[in-house]
Amino acid sequence: MSKIKFVENIKPDVTTDIVYMMCPMHLLKLDEMMRELEEGQILELLTDYDGALEDIPEWCEKTGNEFLGVDETPDYFKFYIRKRGDKKFCPVPGQSKTEDKNKGDKE
Amino acid sequence: MECYFDNVATNPLREEVYEAMLPYLKEEFGNPLSVYPLGIRAREAIEKAREQVATLVNAKTTEIVFTSSGAEANNFALRGIAFAHQYTGKHIIVTRMEHHSVLNSARFLEKLGFTVTYVTPDKHGVIHPEDIKKAITDETILISVIHASPEVGTIEPIKEIAQIAKEHNIIMHTDAVASVGNIPVDVKDLGVDLLSMAAHQFNGPKGAGAIYIKEGTRIIPLIFGGIQEGGRRAGTENVPAIVGMGVAAELVKKELPEKMEHVRKLRDRLVEGVMKIENVHFTGHPENRLPGHASFCVEFIEGEGMLLMLAAKGIYVASGSACTSKALKASPVLLSMGIPSHVAHGSIVFTFGRENTMEQVEYALEEFPQIIKRLRELSPYAKGWEGTEEGGSCIQKK
Structure with a gap:
């Protein structure tokens, strides 16, 4: 069932550090960052939340983005996601959001 | 007032x-x-x-x-x-x-x-x-x-x-x-x-x-x-x-320069007046300080006494930190600055805001010296610190 794969030495276009931020910040930040990236660009997301190991690959599948893999360091995980397509997606399953109006709400 | x-x-x-x-x-x-x-x-x-x-x-x-x-x-x-x-x-x-x-x-x-x-x-x-x-x-x-x-x-x-x-x-x-x-x-x-x-x-x-x-x-x-x-x-x-x-x-943000100028004038006038009273020490840095902030140590009497008598005249000030006003301890900040404990007990702080006026400061300058005089008459140290453990009067120079 696990869709997790490990990678090394991926060069990201953008890095977001949310180490010590709790669930569901990993999904909200991911959603926010992916909206800003261009198709094909790679996001590196740093988080120490282990629930992300399950959530992020699943989120990528649901939203049509490409989950490249995760690199584990002693203190946190580095997730790599490549932006694909231009699907509208929901950050948290079951919670639909209006576009734009909500932009910037996670800060 | x-x-x-x-x-x-x-x-x-x-x-x-x-x-x-x-x-x-x-x-x-x-x-x-x-x-x-x-x-x-x-x-x-x-x-x-x-x-x-x-x-x-x-x-x-x-x-x-x-x-x-x-x-x-x-x-x-x-x-x-x-x-x-x-x-x-x-x-x-x-x-x-x-x-x-x-x-x-x-x-x-x-x-x-x-x-x-x-x-x-x-x-x-x-x-x-x-x-x-x-x-x-x-x-x-x-x-x-x-x-x-x-x-x-x-x-x-x-x-x-x-x-x-x-x-x-x-x-x-x-x-x-x-x-x-x-x-x-x-x-x-x-x-x-x-x-x-x-x-x-x-x-x-x-x-x-x-x-x-x-x-x-x-x-x-x-x-x-x-x-x-x-x-x-x-x-x-x-x-x-x-x-x-x-x-x-x-x-x-918009009014800051104006506010600073206003409270600085009030503060300077108060300091000028209060420093005419004998055995009063200005505490903190003389120039590099908050513009609306005046703090003193008045010798031979306690901050709380001054505070209560000023309050009776409608003048609301502070005697320093919570230690001073609630626990009646000498302020750790003043002590760390080298001010002797018996002097630190006479701490009093006036801080001004945009609502204060020069008329209020003049009123305080009329009342405050009389209050100090009255309290000193009642103080066991009216003639100086002789007999206290710490002895001598003035603030230690570090």
């Missing part, structure tokens, strides 16, 4: 701020996380306030986290940074000038196995950057130095200390609760990583504070829960108070 000269304790709420808050206490009651218009409007109000507060201290909006108070901001800074960086090192530097929200957080961390160095000020309450530098070890993860002392008014050389912190790759926090809204505060210019502030120090409401957290600074939340404040501070936001803080920030 009623004269409120305790503006470092709190400020009255401005009419404009009150008006701006009202809708959010009534019809605009939505939860900022709700996705329907009522919630969206509440969120937009908070984001506007965030912009106003960010502008006041020259930060990015994403670097401002709202808290319930300055004390919470200080607790968040100390504990949040200590816990997040404890695997890098477990040494923290604070000073003897700090507010209890910093000091007691540091003491709590000591109990958990952190080591804390308490840096001592000079006789003017100035923390010298070289003393901070000397305290740094390989284990140091955080330096926290107050920006301006509410007790003696001294403004600390934060920029220089932050530079040292940066050179040693140490996180720098400053408690700017007494300075934000009273002097210009620019987080980029100061070079700090974290900065605490409180709305009621610049005519905003109580119950609203904020902390500046420089982009990229890892911190562990003090309050866990929802996604409010970017996951850094959970709990449904105090929307009216945050809106009030924003409006107060915008107004004070």
